[in-house]
Amino acid sequence: MEKIIGINPVKEALKSGRDIEKIEIYKGITKDKSEEIIEKAKIKGIEIKFIDKKGENDQGVTAYIKDYNYTVSVEEFLEKIYNKKNVSIVILDGIQDPRNFGAVIRSCEAFGIDGIIIPDRNSVKVNETVVKTSTGAIEYVDIIEVNNISNAIEKIKKYGFWVYGAEADGTKNYYDENYPERVCLVLGSEGNGIRKKVKEHCDIMLNIPMMGKINSLNVSVAGGILLAEISKNRRG
Numbered sequence: 001m002e003k004i005i006g007i008n009p010v011k012e013a014l015k016s017g018r019d020i021e022k023i024e025i026y027k028g029i030t031k032d033k034s035e036e037i038i039e040k041a042k043i044k045g046i047e048i049k050f051i052d053k054k055g056e057n058d059q060g061v062t063a064y065i066k067d068y069n070y071t072v073s074v075e076e077f078l079e080k081i082y083n084k085k086n087v088s089i090v091i092l093d094g095i096q097d098p099r100n101f102g103a104v105i106r107s108c109e110a111f112g113i114d115g116i117i118i119p120d121r122n123s124v125k126v127n128e129t130v131v132k133t134s135t136g137a138i139e140y141v142d143i144i145e146v147n148n149i150s151n152a153i154e155k156i157k158k159y160g161f162w163v164y165g166a167e168a169d170g171t172k173n174y175y176d177e178n179y180p181e182r183v184c185l186v187l188g189s190e191g192n193g194i195r196k197k198v199k200e201h202c203d204i205m206l207n208i209p210m211m212g213k214i215n216s217l218n219v220s221v222a223g224g225i226l227l228a229e230i231s232k233n234r235r236g
Contacts, residue, residue, distance in 0.1 A: 003128045005058035012136030014040045019066045022047040026060030068126035070145040074152050077144050078159050081114050087182050091117045093198050094189035098124050102133025103220035109137035111227040117144045153201040163203045165194050170207035179230050
């Protein structure tokens with residue numbers, strides 16, 4: 001059984017209809033922080049347990065849920081979004097840090113990304129830290145787990161997506177591109193970037209010009225910059 005910790009993440013989980021088995025609430029938190037959670041939990045028939053000890057970093061609220069239910073297949077996801085305009089997908093090629101994953105999810109939700117694709121091996125899974133770092137955003141973005149990123153990209157292309165990879169020595173500055181209606185952005189792992197085979201399936205490799213002495217950005221920061229530009233470009 002997994003946990004969702006923190007007031008806002010638990011509120012969003014309740015709103016989204018996640019399968020919550022019980023909620024623990026620290027007796028010492030104020031009524032204004034717990035009242036909404038208690039009311040919604042009672043309406044849904046979720047067990048509430050008041051506890052004497054506050055957990056670490058949980059703000060006094062913890063929800064216990066079943067394992068995260070990944071979207072079943074990339075094909076079903078693509079059919080779901082087929083008729084939408086200005087559709088965006090993010091692929092994470094081997095992200096290892098749960099905080100980075102959670103931060104990327106938060107950026108994806110903020111900029112209207114429809115889904116995130118991750119590999120089923122050599123990648124961080126949705127866990128307590130990911131959910132907390134996303135501050136509730138995970139409830140509004142589909143996450144699809146696949147066994148082969150390269151194959152997933154080829155399926156995505158058949159639905160009219162233009163696939164962009166991001167790396168320090170990419171051939172095109174990210175702000176010089178006129179992004180189409182269907183965009184897929186591939187972000188690599190913290191240490192190794194995008195794998196060679198995955199890179200070969202990208203249409204364009206983007207770079208973020210930098211003026212400092214350090215030649216790389218944290219993957220969640222880079223992702224936020226790129227997603228903001230894609231959103232801005234397509235709104236304009």
